[in-house]
Amino acid sequence: xxxxxxxxSPYVRxxxxxxxxxxxxxxxxxxxxxxxxxxxxxxxxASNPSGxxxxxxxxxxxxxxxxxxxxxxxxAQAASPVLVPTEGNERFAxxxxxxxxxxxxxxxxxxxxxxxxxxxxxxxxxxxxxQMEKIDSGLDALQTTWxxxxxxxxxxxxxxxxxxxxxxxxxxxDKDWRSAHPGLAAWFKTxxxxxxxxATMPKG
Numbered sequence: 001x002x003x004x005x006x007x008x009s010p011y012v013r014x015x016x017x018x019x020x021x022x023x024x025x026x027x028x029x030x031x032x033x034x035x036x037x038x039x040x041x042x043x044x045x046a047s048n049p050s051g052x053x054x055x056x057x058x059x060x061x062x063x064x065x066x067x068x069x070x071x072x073x074x075x076a077q078a079a080s081p082v083l084v085p086t087e088g089n090e091r092f093a094x095x096x097x098x099x100x101x102x103x104x105x106x107x108x109x110x111x112x113x114x115x116x117x118x119x120x121x122x123x124x125x126x127x128x129x130x131q132m133e134k135i136d137s138g139l140d141a142l143q144t145t146w147x148x149x150x151x152x153x154x155x156x157x158x159x160x161x162x163x164x165x166x167x168x169x170x171x172x173x174d175k176d177w178r179s180a181h182p183g184l185a186a187w188f189k190t191x192x193x194x195x196x197x198x199a200t201m202p203k204g
Contacts, residue, residue: 002057003070004033004044007203010105010167011067012054017159018071020196022078031057037113068098071156083156097146097157100138101164107134108164112171135168136177143181150187154194162191170202 005012019025033053034041040051047063048055055065056073064070075083085091111131114124142150142161150158165188168177178185191197 001027001059001074002029002031004031004035004041004047004053004055004057006033006035006053008170009035009053010163010170010202011052011102013163013166013200013202014067014160015054015056015070015074016200017163017196018074018083018156020199021081021083021154021159022074024074024077025199027077028074038117068102071098071159075156081154083154083159085155093149094155094157097149097155098160100141100146101157101160104135104138104164105160105167107131107138108167108171111135139177139181139184143184147183147187150184150191154191158191162188162197166192166197166202 003015016025019028033044035044035051035053044055045051047057048065052066054067054070055063056070057063064073084094111128114128150161168175
């Protein structure tokens with residue numbers, strides 16, 4: 001398996017955390033990229049029309065994307081631990097939690113792009129505020145609805161949530177999300193000590 005990656009991408013981090021947890025990280029070759037939301041990396045575009053990371057190339061030369069699909073593929077490479085239940089309501093709970101975490105990440109990226117990439121004269125404050133509100137409501141849901149799930153066995157959903165919170169700390173260091181979400185903060189402190197999380201700390 002070959003993976004187009006960026007060392008700062010939270011979506012790439014999701015994939016690599018899963019790979020560490022499943023014990024298959026040594027089977028993944030990392031391919032450098034110049035992924036950018038404006039000037040796309042044509043090398044990635046050749047395999048993934050969106051030009052986004054992560055994009056994975058399989059042994060037969062085919063490509064899979066986005067992070068949820070790649071994480072599911074990596075998860076299937078080893079029997080344990082089970083990160084997505086195979087049936088029942090718990091399966092869809094894990095998938096929904098992952099989707100929630102990804103929606104927070106999507107909003108965080110859009111907010112960041114609005115601040116650092118949009119020309120200052122075109123900055124849209126209401127757009128930025130709207131994305132930050134999505135982050136806050138998502139964090140509220142993690143605290144009130146999903147905390148007991150997060151505190152249970154590690155799952156694809158809890159990995160996504162951990163990578164989301166890590167990204168907020170990395171790119172929004174002035175955002176104090178912990179004060180209003182003490183249970184979530186305590187959980188994140190614990191899960192961050194896992195070797196898979198330590199090995200995938202973002203850079204850049």
